[in-house]
Amino acid sequence: MSRAAAPLQWLTMGLLAVGLLGLSPALSLSLLAFGLAVLTALKLREARRIEERRVVALLQLVCAGLLAALRPELGPSLLQGLAILMALAGLLALELGAGPDWKALLRRSLQVLLAALPIALVLFLLLPRLTPFSNLGTGHGMGAVTGLSDSMEPGSIAKLSVSREAAARVAFPLGGGPPPLEQRYWRVLVHERFDGRSWRSAEPPFARPAAGQPTPAPPPPAPGEGIQLWLTEPSGLSTVPWSGAGRPLSADLNLQRSGELLNRAPGSQRRVYALTRTAEPGDWRSVPPGPSDLLLPRGENPKLEALAGEWRRLGSERERLNAAGSWFRAQPFRYSLEPGALPRQAPLDHFLFETRLGFCGHYASAFTTLMRAAGVPARVVSGYRGGQWVQPVGGTGYIDLRQADAHAWSEVWLQGEGWRRVDPTAWADGDPLASATAGAGSLAGAGGPWDWLQQQWWGLDIAWARWWLGYDSEQQQALVARLLGKQRHLLGLVVLLAVAISLAASLGGLGWLGRRRSGDPLRLELERTLRAFARQGMAPQAGETLAGFAQRLTRRWPELAGPLGDFVEQYQGQRFASTPSRSGRREAQRLGRVLRRSLNTGIQSKEAVQRVDR
Amino acid sequence: MDFGRPQQGERVRLQMRSLYILPTRFGWLWLAGTVLMQVVGIQMQSNGTLLLSFLMLSLFLLALHLTHFNLQGVELGCGAPAPGFAGDPVPYPIQVRCPGRSEGVRLRLGGEQAGAPLSLPPGDHELAVAWTPPGRGWQRPGLLRVQTTAPLGLFCCWSRWYPAAAQLIYPARRAGPVRLLAVATAPVAGAPSVASRHDGSEDWRDLAPHRPQDSPSRLAWKLLAQGRGEYAKRFLDRPEAPPLLAPEPGLPLEQALEHLSERIWSYHGRGLSYGLVLPGQTIAAGRGVLHRDQCLAALATCR
Amino acid sequence: MISAIGEVLLGKEHQVRLALACLLARGHLLIEDLPGMGKTTLAEALARSFGLGFKRVSFTSDLLPADLTGLNVFDPAAASFHFQPGPLFSQVLLADEINRASPRTQSALLEAMAAGRVSVDGTSHPLPRPFLVIATQNGLDQGGTSALPESQLDRFLMRLSLGYPPRQAERALLQGEGLRPDGITHAFGPDDLLQLQERCDRQHCSGALLDYVLDLLERSRRQPFQGHPLSPRAGLALVAAARAWSLLEGRDHVIPDDVQAVLAAVCEHRMDGGQRGDTDRELSQRLQEGVDGLR
Missing domain, CATH: 3.40.50.300 (P-loop containing nucleotide triphosphate hydrolases)
Incomplete structure (x- = not known):
């Protein structure tokens, strides 16, 4: 057992522990992973014999596998890969005797891993995927997450701080650029209940029935159909952002009647999900409003109700909407992140008729209330707006959404059209989106090198999610179809053949690495020369030194005395003198070549001597 | 893992026919882990877990060959075994010629413990494998087991061979009485005074402070004249002719030989001369490594 | 001289x-x-x-x-x-x-x-x-x-x-051509000797050479019944003597030949325990043959 075995195995435990850190303890599988890691650590602590240490290495691999199931993103995957490498090095350390140090072990581990990878990839890519045995395991233990963001209360916020924290990234794998800036609205939550101060979601969202698909068997999408690929940072929300078009590909995302994407996995984890095109676009848009979409606390904002009462007299809902729009545009509303708190008494009146200063929440809230008062069903939607288009080096572009891009807007029900998005903030003076549209070019270059690095990393993350996490049963079938066409029945044979070929290639590669003489190039040169003499039947005797051997050689081939003497002198100078140099080593190698050539040409050795002299 | 037809012969080259390979218990456990990973991967639809499962399977396949390659083509032979004592661990030289790098090679002779795993670079090696010979004479160490589980411990590959060279084993060293010939007054055998270092009158040995009962002739007059005080010279008798060792009569031959073995060893350690008289063989007195080895060899082969 | x-x-x-x-x-x-x-x-x-x-x-x-x-x-x-x-x-x-x-x-x-x-x-x-x-x-x-x-x-x-x-x-x-020791006129003084001794200590011993010496020592310890194993002091003596020998050879570094030249003189009496065997030089010769001299 190498002395590096214990440190390597403990280091692996450390890596696994770091991987465990980000897990939410709510999932039963992550509890299992925790337990297994603790068990492995205990086992490692008491393990004395090689057999026990081997089992520790295996347990570590299983731990890494469980982690891989729980944290499939790029960063954790790299960590897991490193842990697997180290666990394997620890296993090698048990078997290879006391000799190799940790560096040699890691190198060896990497070699073995790389040798095993082709076979594993063949199996991974070509073997048909089995469907899960049951739906246990996912979505268990989800708690009701009702974060503060579930309710929106703009009036109480005196100053909104701008956070540059990352919120989500979205890529468009089908290609094509991002949607135009004024179309980038990513909805997350719908707020229907208004109590005069704050907006709340109608019901606990997960209790709602699914809107679009009553049967949980969506038609399998064609490979590469995903039109949006999302990566969201942990938010604490139970819904995730989307564009409002298409339908989710993952089984644990539910499209709600209100147009929210309900996430059944806990919101405290990062999520990766894809959306695909759907046959009937915008079905949530045509879901008629309920009575709650007209509710408002009467009498709280008299001026507002009076204004809306005027519009109520207008005929159609569309006209009322237009009237409201022109009213907003006519008033001197200004956008501000520091509007100051609104009074508890008639806050919306205060905003609409006195301060006229606010951010998106104020506008959405006031406008929706106005619409409801005017008899138009309306609701507040919050989510993200805009986002920066990032084109990483050599990767697919994506839109980078920050927390500062959070936004709120309104939706109104128009008879015959369905729910329509209205963004009252756009009517205000100084709306950030308008200015962003104007100066889109200058925004892209903002940020220091750290931001640039982060963007590149996210680009990799997106690519990873697209190519690695997106490889599923359908993709696998498409690949097989592309490779074999109609000869699907040959798949078994092809897999066997491919495994055999990769096995042979791996063994050949490892064998080559093992045979490759490593070590001092000077010594290798000597060995080459000795082999050349051995072919001529002269081998050094037991314990003979180079000088002694050279003497014997000179007696056998007196004509070799010149090159032989030169080589021996140069070699010994390099080997034993205090100042070996690179050029000296090259010279020794050159003299070795000259010597071998003289030996091979035999008779023409005089010329060789002359060559050396020159 | 210890079965299979043992090889015979002076030198043996390990090949397909003479090598056996089976998964170890850890190997089966590893496969179970692979299946577990596969189940988790399918259940969670996790590509990473699936790939790890396939990777473990692939390592299993790879280890089968790598373990086999460790011993494939290795040539085993006997060196010239140096003599040793019965009852003590004795090194037995095994020559190993590796065509490539052989890792984790463990050698085991007879019923001994397997040695530490060795990593052998390509080329010739002479390894000393310890075994404990039961008795004296020309002994063969029995079955040699060569095995390796490197690199991953998933498989055990082994072969068995009877090394041909016999090793000269001296009788075990056990302290006890021996018969001393040619020492007239050997009172108690086994006392350290075999060279009869009694005070005597022949050889000057040392000076000691003068005691009143010492004879005036022993007084160191020269020193007294120099004013260095009174000293008495001490003399030794000339040692007798070096003793001839012989088996103690009345003891079983084997036991007597063991006593002789110990005695020769200790005499040699003290640099004394001795001879040996055995039934049918006599070795004249002498000393030195070669003399010792000659005497011990005579003990080993004594009938 | x-x-x-x-x-x-x-x-x-x-x-x-x-x-x-x-x-x-x-x-x-x-x-x-x-x-x-x-x-x-x-x-x-x-x-x-x-x-x-x-x-x-x-x-x-x-x-x-x-x-x-x-x-x-x-x-x-x-x-x-x-x-x-x-x-x-x-x-x-x-x-x-x-x-x-x-x-x-x-x-x-x-x-x-x-x-x-x-x-x-x-x-x-x-x-x-x-x-x-x-x-x-x-x-x-x-x-x-x-x-x-x-x-x-x-x-x-x-x-x-x-x-x-x-x-x-x-x-x-016998012809009387040999010199008598008192006929030697000394070309060096004691100070020269001290200087030479110091130069000896500065003779370069490369890692490859020390490996050779270590292999020799190890070999002597692995050898059962073939003589006393060499002590670390014997190793020091071997290196010191080889250094002096290389100085006499006019080199500034030690090569395995130097070690071999002094091996018998330095190691024989340590290995045979003062009891010279019948065949002279056998132990050190065997030792030398047991270690690869090509470094």
Whole structure:
């Protein structure tokens, strides 16, 4: 057992522990992973014999596998890969005797891993995927997450701080650029209940029935159909952002009647999900409003109700909407992140008729209330707006959404059209989106090198999610179809053949690495020369030194005395003198070549001597 | 893992026919882990877990060959075994010629413990494998087991061979009485005074402070004249002719030989001369490594 | 200079070189041979060629330690003791027939050799530098001798045996062509010797060479029943002697050939425990053949 075995195995435990850190303890599988890691650590602590240490290495691999199931993103995957490498090095350390140090072990581990990878990839890519045995395991233990963001209360916020924290990234794998800036609205939550101060979601969202698909068997999408690929940072929300078009590909995302994407996995984890095109676009848009979409606390904002009462007299809902729009545009509303708190008494009146200063929440809230008062069903939607288009080096572009891009807007029900998005903030003076549209070019270059690095990393993350996490049963079938066409029945044979070929290639590669003489190039040169003499039947005797051997050689081939003497002198100078140099080593190698050539040409050795002299 | 037809012969080259390979218990456990990973991967639809499962399977396949390659083509032979004592661990030289790098090679002779795993670079090696010979004479160490589980411990590959060279084993060293010939007054055998270092009158040995009962002739007059005080010279008798060792009569031959073995060893350690008289063989007195080895060899082969 | 000594000691160039190397490596020399082979001549020639003070003590069975080290003598004039140095206080001491002395005297000499100082009645007196003991001993089979124990043999850097001169050289000797040691005019002084000794320490030993020495040591320890294993001190002695030898060869670095040249002289007596086997040089030869010399 190498002395590096214990440190390597403990280091692996450390890596696994770091991987465990980000897990939410709510999932039963992550509890299992925790337990297994603790068990492995205990086992490692008491393990004395090689057999026990081997089992520790295996347990570590299983731990890494469980982690891989729980944290499939790029960063954790790299960590897991490193842990697997180290666990394997620890296993090698048990078997290879006391000799190799940790560096040699890691190198060896990497070699073995790389040798095993082709076979594993063949199996991974070509073997048909089995469907899960049951739906246990996912979505268990989800708690009701009702974060503060579930309710929106703009009036109480005196100053909104701008956070540059990352919120989500979205890529468009089908290609094509991002949607135009004024179309980038990513909805997350719908707020229907208004109590005069704050907006709340109608019901606990997960209790709602699914809107679009009553049967949980969506038609399998064609490979590469995903039109949006999302990566969201942990938010604490139970819904995730989307564009409002298409339908989710993952089984644990539910499209709600209100147009929210309900996430059944806990919101405290990062999520990766894809959306695909759907046959009937915008079905949530045509879901008629309920009575709650007209509710408002009467009498709280008299001026507002009076204004809306005027519009109520207008005929159609569309006209009322237009009237409201022109009213907003006519008033001197200004956008501000520091509007100051609104009074508890008639806050919306205060905003609409006195301060006229606010951010998106104020506008959405006031406008929706106005619409409801005017008899138009309306609701507040919050989510993200805009986002920066990032084109990483050599990767697919994506839109980078920050927390500062959070936004709120309104939706109104128009008879015959369905729910329509209205963004009252756009009517205000100084709306950030308008200015962003104007100066889109200058925004892209903002940020220091750290931001640039982060963007590149996210680009990799997106690519990873697209190519690695997106490889599923359908993709696998498409690949097989592309490779074999109609000869699907040959798949078994092809897999066997491919495994055999990769096995042979791996063994050949490892064998080559093992045979490759490593070590001092000077010594290798000597060995080459000795082999050349051995072919001529002269081998050094037991314990003979180079000088002694050279003497014997000179007696056998007196004509070799010149090159032989030169080589021996140069070699010994390099080997034993205090100042070996690179050029000296090259010279020794050159003299070795000259010597071998003289030996091979035999008779023409005089010329060789002359060559050396020159 | 210890079965299979043992090889015979002076030198043996390990090949397909003479090598056996089976998964170890850890190997089966590893496969179970692979299946577990596969189940988790399918259940969670996790590509990473699936790939790890396939990777473990692939390592299993790879280890089968790598373990086999460790011993494939290795040539085993006997060196010239140096003599040793019965009852003590004795090194037995095994020559190993590796065509490539052989890792984790463990050698085991007879019923001994397997040695530490060795990593052998390509080329010739002479390894000393310890075994404990039961008795004296020309002994063969029995079955040699060569095995390796490197690199991953998933498989055990082994072969068995009877090394041909016999090793000269001296009788075990056990302290006890021996018969001393040619020492007239050997009172108690086994006392350290075999060279009869009694005070005597022949050889000057040392000076000691003068005691009143010492004879005036022993007084160191020269020193007294120099004013260095009174000293008495001490003399030794000339040692007798070096003793001839012989088996103690009345003891079983084997036991007597063991006593002789110990005695020769200790005499040699003290640099004394001795001879040996055995039934049918006599070795004249002498000393030195070669003399010792000659005497011990005579003990080993004594009938 | 080798040739100068060589003229004194006809036909013994290798032994002269070894003795010189021993001197340069600050080691002590044990010459073991039959009487009349030129042991004393070699010692005297070595001492004279460096202009060193030379004393000779014939060891007999009644030689006392104080006869070597000297003693505190009462000086009636000063009414006090003063130290009267013995023959040990010379730069080259020829200890003739060392195995005739009692073990006590032997160990007193050897302690002085190891420590470079002498303690008499609690006062320690440093020995002169350079300090070289050349001890001779007869073949051990002669009676009335006490053999040097192994621990003390270890203190001698080298053991040489001169052997009979070749016929040609013996003829020259008989013709009276050999030089007498007192005919050597010293070209070097004691200071030169000290300088040379310092240069010896600076001779470069590369890692490859140390590996060779380590392999030799290891091999001697792996060898069962073939002699005593070499101690770390033996390794130090081997490197020191090889350094001196490489200096004599006119190189500034040590190569395996240097080690092999001194191997027999340095290691044989440590391996055979002072009991020379019937076949001469066998152990060190076997040792040398057991280790790959191509480095």
